[in-house]
Amino acid sequence: MDSSNGAGRAFIGSFTSAGGRGITVAAVDQETGALTVLGATDSVPDPSYLVLGRGGGPGGAVLYAVSETEPGAAAALDVTQDVPRPIGALQPVDGDGPTHLTLAGGRLLTANYGSGSVTVLPVSADGSLGAADSVLQHEGSGPDATRQEGPHAHQVLPDPSGNWVLSVDLGTDSVRICALDAETGAPRPHGETALRPGTGPRHLAFHPDGAHAYVLNELEPTVTVCRWDAAAGVLEAVGETPVLPAEATGDGAAASYPSEAVVSHDGRFLWAANRGHDSISVLGLDATGEKASLVTTVSCGGHWPRDLALDPTGRRLYAANERSGNVAWFAVDPETGIPVQEGSLEAPAASCVIFA
Template sequence: MHGLRAHIGSFTSAGGRGVVTAAVGPGTGALTALQATDAVADPSFLTVDPVRGLLYAVSETDPGAAAAFRLTDEGVEPAGPAVPVAGVHPTHLALAAGHLVTANYGSGSVSTLSLGADGLPTGDVAVLRHEGSGPDAGRQEGPHAHWVGADPTGRWLLSVDLGTDSVRVCRVTGDGAAVHGETPLRAGSGPRHLAFHPRGHRAYVVNELAPTVTVLAWDADRGELTPLDEVRALPEDAEGPAYASGIVAAADGRFLYTALRGHDSVSVLALDDTGSALTLEANVPCGGDWPRDLALHPQGTHLYVANERSGDVTCFALDEATGVPLRTGALPVPAASCVVFA
């Protein structure tokens, strides 16, 4: 039985090698490259079904697509051809209610792909088109769905839209996703990604254009989000532009981590016992250029940052008491875009 593997997405159109697989060193968290496949173009985001032994990737292209891969000892192998998602430039995907769902940034839509008993996409797809815009004419001229994911109960699908400054809560059925409710966030904030508190009662949205983190109460019984607070993700004296990207929550509920492009840093935000109050604990260099996404080691011991423009994934050991990352190494991955584990 092989050890833990990291699967790294990258942009083939910018010199990336597609889906890159690396071994994760026990204890050290160090990454060692094993395999790469460019079977799908621009696999910018990945997700894993560990039960079926499958990895899914978006193809962030126009038109967009999604593909399934089988997990192997050394990496992944294509499980079938990529299938259209009936949307443009899908940036994120997730499993929800027995379906594969993509957020299509370019077309401002969410696609629900049917899966067969083997977990492979059947080719059937239903599309939910977002409506609306925001005050930033350059980035918010229309809807731009950027993230999708199931809530911790698995009963609801949430979609984050940078263009409409809102989060939609949906139900997923055989007919696709249907909007149950929409929660507006601050106009012009540009929400990008979402992470849940490990207890499932709070959600945290990182806002790309702000850059801030919005704290929301989550009522899974009613399928309702309620904004509680918005906290700056950078020190007040930080200079230059900063565009927030990914956000992850520590499994013990003590810290949030978010990456900031332009400023090229990672911020650590401490959570109080309720998960409602955030305090900026630290801000450290990301170890590269343009950190597009970040991920926590399954054991919570290390943090990994995919630096798109410098073409590497940096590894950080996390201080157990303070949560502050300490850079321990990097793996060259041209045009790196995300990291998942299996």
């Protein structure tokens, strides 16, 4: 996955319905972090979230994308070249508006926001996707009649042990824990952790110690600190911390909707992207991983940061700014955790960025 000049690769998802290129492949300069577009494809409608896997033989690389449509779908693409090439057909996820996906247990799972469900699709040896063979329907609602009238699964991801799959549901103010059936791949419900009503949990990020997790809430700009017991498959909320200063959330302040949380490789910092406030929050984490404190916020380098990603080295953050149509990159001060913007790439309707 390296280009001829030694640069790494990044993949940018975007909303084709809002003028985005679809999936963009970019070279990443290892010294400066700068992105340079290599190619793009619009073969997948609204590929708002991406995950990288392997397949198609030795050295093959496969990119998986949701198609955030109604009804929703998922796609597999060969990204060994500069222009992604579809592998097989789009596969329906038997749900609406998939917003996230992950690989677990040799299968692809999607979180379907519109229908409040998680879908499991088989992955073939060549990386292509088969028809959905399992759908787990969430149930419940929350106090916000507009946003929480029913379940809205926003993220699905495996825990660091690989034994559990967690799905974060904005509509039910909860995180569900499931095991995957070894034979069928079906998610087997194990437990559900209720969070404070009305917070609207969106995304979860694990601490590198594997024993703590941080749930970023969309409907209230806070992060919920949790203990994670991988042996028992139990998530326990132990605290909640604002991700914005008081003056940004008081009367007269513009509404803000946090979107993504990222934890530093050394476990000392947590960063959160905030749409509306158009910022990146820097939170310090104590040695136990159970106390988070807001240090500062900096500009996201654009408008409406839908996604935030750390590069493989852990030295730079990248913000996918949907409404300003760009991906901005930042050098992270290793002592303070504060990001400093270094550059930006035009990327219309950008929704996520991931790295090879």
